[in-house]
Amino acid sequence: AQSVTQLDSHVSVSEGTPVLLRCNYSSSYSPSLFWYVQHPNKGLQLLLKYTSAATLVKGINGFEAEFKKSETSFHLTKPSAHMSDAAEYFCVVSALGAGSYHLTFGKGTKLSVIP
Amino acid sequence: NAGVTQTPKFRILKIGQSMTLQCTQDMNHNYMYWYRQDPGMGLKLIYYSVGAGITDKGEVPNGYNVSRSTTEDFPLRLELAAPSQTSVYFCASSYLKGGPEPQHFGDGTRLSIL
Numbered sequence: 001a002q003s004v005t006q007l008d009s010h011v012s013v014s015e016g017t018p019v020l021l022r023c024n025y026s027s028s029y030s031p032s033l034f035w036y037v038q039h040p041n042k043g044l045q046l047l048l049k050y051t052s053a054a055t056l057v058k059g060i061n062g063f064e065a066e067f068k069k070s071e072t073s074f075h076l077t078k079p080s081a082h083m084s085d086a087a088e089y090f091c092v093v094s095a096l097g098a099g100s101y102h103l104t105f106g107k108g109t110k111l112s113v114i115p
Numbered sequence: 116n117a118g119v120t121q122t123p124k125f126r127i128l129k130i131g132q133s134m135t136l137q138c139t140q141d142m143n144h145n146y147m148y149w150y151r152q153d154p155g156m157g158l159k160l161i162y163y164s165v166g167a168g169i170t171d172k173g174e175v176p177n178g179y180n181v182s183r184s185t186t187e188d189f190p191l192r193l194e195l196a197a198p199s200q201t202s203v204y205f206c207a208s209s210y211l212k213g214g215p216e217p218q219h220f221g222d223g224t225r226l227s228i229l
Contacts (some may be wrong), residue, residue, distance in 0.1 A: 011156065032215045043119070043205055043220035044158075051215035061197065094215075103218070105157035 002027040014114045019063075019078040021109045023091035026072060033074045033094040034089035035065055037106075043099045047089075050074060061085070074100045086113045117141050121206050121221035128196045128228045136191040136224050138206030146209045147189040148173075148218065149181065153203040158205065164189055165212065196228045 007022040025031060032051045036044040048059025055067045061084075065076045076089060092107040122137045140147065145166045157223040160173030164183040178200060180192045189208075193200060203225050207218040 034217055036220075041222070041225075043222045044207075044218075045220070049215065049217055060139045103160070105159075107155055107157045 002031065002093050002102065002104050004091050004093050004104050004106040006089075006091050006109045008109050009107065010112070012082045012112040012114060015083055016080050019076070019081045019111065021076040021087065021089050021091075021111065023074045023076065023106060024072055025074060025091070025093045027078045027093055027095040029095045031093045033065075033067060034092040034094070035059065035063070035074075035076050036090045036092060038090065040087075044090060047076070081111075081113045083113050083115065086111055119206055119208055119219050119221035121204075121224050123224060124222065125225045126227070127225065128193075130196060130198065130228060132196050133192065133194050134196070136193075136204055136206075136226070137142045138189045138191070138221060140189075140206075140208040140219070141186050141187065142208060142210075142219065143186060143220070144208035144210050146212045147183065148207045148209075149179070149189070149191045150207065151175065151200075151201050152205060152223070161204075162188075162190065174181065193226075198228050200226065201228045202226060 004027045005024045034049045035047040038044050048057045050057050050067045058064045063078045088108045088110045094103050116131040119140045150214045159175045162181040164170045170181050203223045205223050206221045209216050209218045
């Protein structure tokens with residue numbers, strides 16, 4: 001069985017300050033991990049993915065995430081928030097179970113950016 | 116690039132009505148998926164397909180049906196709409212199922228049942 005916990009349902013930051021969105025996972029097998037972003041009335045767009053290569057993963061729009069196996073975490077960061085970063089972010093784990101891959105979505109973190 | 120296209124974008128249905136949500140992709144992906152998104156709940160898998168003619172249930176299939184006659188199209192049908200089916204529906208596709216392969220999403224269909 002696998003699960004994803006996004007530790008904050010809502011994060012608010014000021015423009016130009018760092019962003020930290022937290023994600024913990026559990027998986028019986030070596031997982032692949034993804035962060036997706038969803039802007040209002042839009043679908044989910046891939047930000048970045050971890051697939052057992054480098055533990056520090058760089059994505060689009062200045063976001064990056066670090067895979068920490070010992071802490072079962074995959075937190076998303078950005079050094080300086082921009083107004084256009086206001087959106088909902090989903091952490092997703094994909095792992096092999098019962099002979100097939102299963103995708104599990106976190107419940108999402110809504111990021112607000114204050115001017 | 117079109118990617119995954121969903122129609123309609125919005126729809127209001129009355130209880131008991133039926134409708135089909137359309138999804139088409141132009142990336143020649145074998146795998147396609149239907150999800151529903153409810154506030155604060157993330158995405159739940161309704162049905163998926165591994166290729167033309169092959170479909171399987173996901174986590175929340177009750178009240179829905181799917182078919183896959185071509186690689187490109189994967190429609191989702193609601194036969195007897197119920198208020199509990201008010202949700203945002205997303206179609207997605209991928210080249211492989213799971214592992215390191217990300218899914219590509221459409222912009223969603225916002226469905227209200229009154």
